[in-house]
Amino acid sequence: MIEKNYQPADIESRMAQIWEESGAFRAGRPERKDAPTFTIVIPPPNVTGSLHMGHALNNTLQDILCRFERMRGKDVLWQPGTDHAGIATQMVVERQLMERQEPGRRDMGRAKFLERVWRWKAESGGTIVNQLKRLGASCDWSRERFTMDEGLSKAVIKVFVELHRQGLIYKDKRLVNWDPKLLTAISDLEVQQVEVKGSLWYLRYPIEGRQFDPADPKTFVVVATTRPETMLGDTGVAVHPEDERYTDLVGMHVILPLVGRRIPIVADEYSDPDKGSGAVKITPAHDFNDFDVGNRHSLPRINVFDKEGRVSLIENEDYLRGLPEGALMLAEELHNVDRYAARKKIVARLEDFGFVEKVEPNTHMVPHGDRSNVVIEPYLTDQWYVDAKTLAQPAIAAVRSGATTFVPKNWEKTYFDWMENIQPWCISRQLWWGHQIPAWYGPDGKVFVAETEEEAVGNALGYYVEQEVITPEQGEEMARDPAKREGFIVRDEDVLDTWFSSGLWPFSTLGWPDETPELQRYYPTSTLVTGFDIIFFWVARMMMLGIHFMDEVPFSTVYIHALVRDEKGAKMSKSKGNVIDPLHLVDEYGADALRFTLAAMAAQGRDIKLSTQRVEGYRNFATKLWNACRFAEMNGCSLPGDFDPTQAKQTLNRWIAHEASRTTREVSEAIEAYRFNDAAGAIYRFVWNVYCDWYLELAKPVLLGEDGPAKAETRAMIAWARDEILKLLHPFMPFITEELWAVTAKRDTLLVLTPWPRKAGSLSSEELAQVVTTNPSDALIPTVILELDAGEFSDPEAEAEIGWVVDLVTAIRSVRAEMNIPPATLTPLVLAAASAETKARAQRWNDVVKRLSRLSDISFADSAPEGAVQVLVRGEVAALPLKGVIDLAAERARLEKEIGKADGDIKRVDAKLANEKFVANAPEEIVEEEKEKREAALARKTKLQEALERLKKAS
C-alpha cells in the first residue's frame, strides 16, 4: 500500500543506492553494444567547489538528456569528473594553513605543499560529487576522472610537447596580466574590467631646451593620464600625426619631470586628439597599448615595479640608464613603496614643482584579477604562450560548416567574434598546484621540452656536448649518474593554466593518447551542455585542441543555457548574500521538485529567476502524482501483460490513450529540440489537467460500478497511462518516478532502463509484452524501439465525445457558481432539442455528468423550461430549471452580456469579410475559418436570444 504522504528524503537516499548497485548508469552495457551511443562530458566542477544553482541547472539538463536517451535504448556515457582548479585550490589550502597557523606554502616548500593539497583533495574533493549524486545525476561514476590523474596528466604533457614541436607553443617576453597578490600571470579571460571612479591627471612635461615655466604653455607638453605613478617608466610622448597643435613638436624631446630622463615626442595614431590633451605619455612596460606604440617607435621598456606592485628603482639598470645624478634621490624615496602610495607621493612632488596642470574626476575601466580581486598590473615577463590564432582557424571553420552547432544559434556569433580576434593564450602560471611545464633549462638558459626528464636530459647533454660546453666523457658520466648532473638542467617551475587540461577533457577522459576502445566508441561526443560564461574559457579551447589532436570536433551540439539569478534578477553572489543553496531546496522540497523547476524555467535565451514558490509548486505536483498512483492502487488498477491500449473499447479509455500518445510526442520532440520548458510543461499538463482532473474523475463511476469488461479495461488503462506518465516524467523527476514504478507493480526492471514510450500500437501485443518484461541487464533491448517515433495513436471521435462531456460539466459548474447555487444543492438538467448524438452521449455519461456537475437528474425536452438558466454547450441548450432559486434579473443580465459578446464577434468578422482585400488576399482556409466563426457566433446569438425570450416569459 502506498503511504498517504510522499516523503522525498526517504526515497532519494534509497534510490541513489539502488541505481548505483544496479549499474544502470554504466556506459557500455553489453546488451547495448550495437546500440548508437550518446555521450556527454560533464563540465568538470572545481574540486574545491560545492554545488551551486548553476551546477544544479547544468547537471539537471544533462541528466534529462542522458536519462531520455538511455530510455530510448542508446548506449549512454555521461562522463563525470572534477577539475584541479589551479589557483582556486591552491588558495583554499593556503587559507587553511593560515587559519591553522601552520607554516605557509613557501616555508614548507613545494613538495610538502603539494602533498598537503593532495591530502586536502582526498578529504574534501568528493563533496561536489556527492552533491551531484543527490541531485540524481546519472553519470557513469565508475569512470570518474580528475584533471590531474595520471592518465590525464600524460595527455597534458603530450599535448604540450607536440604543440611545442609544431611551433604552436612558444616562450615569449611580453606584457602579461600580472596579479600582484597571487604573484602569477593570468590570461586575458581571467581579467575582469571593473568601472572605477578615479582621476585624470594633466601633467606638464617640459620641452627640452626651453626654460620650463608653468605659466608659459610653449615650454611644455601636457599629457593626460589615469596612472601618474607609471611616469617613472615613461619612454616617450605620443601625439596624433594629424594633430596640428603638436606637428612642430614631433621629433623633439621632453625631459621627464622629477626623473630627468630625455624622451622623444613621436607621432602615432594611437593618441586620440579628442581625449585629454591629445598628447599621451608612453609607458611600454606597463600598458598594453603603450607596449605596441613603443614597439612601433623602438622606445625602451622600463619596468618600474616589482612582482608585488611596489616601485623598484634601486639597482634597476633600465631605469637608471642615462639619468642625471640627482635622480637617485627620488629613487631612494620611492623604492619599495606600493604603487598607490607612490602615486600620492609622485603627484605631490609634481604639484610642488608646477608640473600638474589640473586634475579631473574620471570614471574608467580598471582590470582586476577574477580570483584575487586586486588591480592587475601589465607586467613584462617571460611566459609560455599558445598560438591560439592558428588553432582557432579550424575551430571557426567547424562551426561555420555546421560540424558543431550552437543551441540557441545566436551564440555562434559570440563564438566567432571572439575566435576571430583571439590573442595568444598565456598558459604559464607561477603556481605550484597544477601540471608542471615539461621544459628544462640548461646552464645557458636554453630550453629543452620533452615528455620526461630522462628525455630532456638526453637532449640537453647531446646538445652541450655538441656545443663543446662539456666533453663527451662528462656527458656520458652525467647521463649515467643522476648525482653528477644535479643542477645541470633545471625544470621550469611554472604550471599550466587549468583550462589547458580541461581543454582536453572530451578525449583525455576517454584514454587519449592511448588508442582505447572508449576513445574509438565515444569520441566525438554528442552534446555539450554549459553556460555562456565559459564559452571562451572552455568551449573554444576544447574545439581548438579537440580538432587539432583528434581531427574531429569534440561535440556536435553545444547547448548553452541561461544563468540562474535570484528572484529579483540579480546575479547570485556570496558578497550580495543572495545565494540560494540548491541543497537546501533539495532538503526542503526534494531533488525532483528542484529539477523540475529548473527544467520548466529553462526557456532558451532567458535567464532564470528562481523563486522558492515555484519549487514549492512543483513539489505539490509530485504529491499530486503520488496520490494519483495511490488512487490507482486503491482501485486495483494493474496492467495485464497483453494489454494493448489501441484496442480499448471504452471511449474514455481511447481518449486517454489518444492524449497520452500526443503527450509522448510533445515531450519527445521538445527534449530533442532542447526545449526543456516545453517538455516539462507538456507532461505537467498531462498529469494534472488531463489525467487527474478529467480522466480519473470520469473513470470513477466505472470503478465504483459493477465488475465487468468496462471496469476491467478501465483499470488496465489507468495503470497503462500511469506507466506512460512515469516513463515520460522520469528524466525530469527520477526519484519519485522510480519509486512509484517499483511500488505500483511487480517489475522486472528499473524504470531508468525501461524503454521510452513507443508509438502505441506499433508492436504486436506479443512484442509489447516482450519489451515490457525484458530484463535489460541480461538480454537485448530490441533495437526496433530506436526506430519508432513517439506516439501517433489518435482517435478524434473519442476526443470529440469527451470534449463534449468536459464542456458540459464546465458550463454547468460555471453557471452554478455564478448563480450562487450551493454545492450541496442538486439540480436537474434538461437538454433542450438535443440531437440524437447528444442524447446518446448524455445517456452514456449520465452518471459522470451528474456526479461532476452535482445534478439530480438529466432529461430531454423540445425546449428549455420556463425560468430556467440556460447555457450553450457546443451549440445546444442545456437548461437548469431553477425557478424560484435563481435571481431572474441576474440571469437576464448574464444572458445579455453573452449576447453582447456574440454580437461583438459577429461584427468583427463581418468587418473582415466585407473587406475585399481580405477575401482576395488571405489564404482560403483563413477565410473559411472566419466564415465558420461567423456562423457559430450567429447560432450562439440566436440560441441566447431564444433563451432570453423564454426567461422574460417566466418573469
Place this chain on the structure above:
RNA sequence: GGGCACGUAGCUCAGCGGGAGAGCACUACCUUGACAUGGUAGGGGUCACAGGUUCGAUCCCUGUCGUGCCCA
C-alpha cells in the same frame, strides 16, 4: 563606443502573422472516499512607445525610451 538579449496579468515567465496563455499571488465557495502539498469557479492585460510592411501585427522591419549582459 561595439555586440547580444529583453520590456506580455500584481509577480515570474510561455507564446509569435489570423482578436492572448501558464504557474504563483488574489477573491468566493467546498473537510464530495487519491490528494487541503487538494477541489470548483472568478477578477485581472490599448502584449513599452512611435512609425512602416501586410487584407490583417503582440508577433516581421525601422526608430525612440527603459532594463540586463558580454566585449573594448
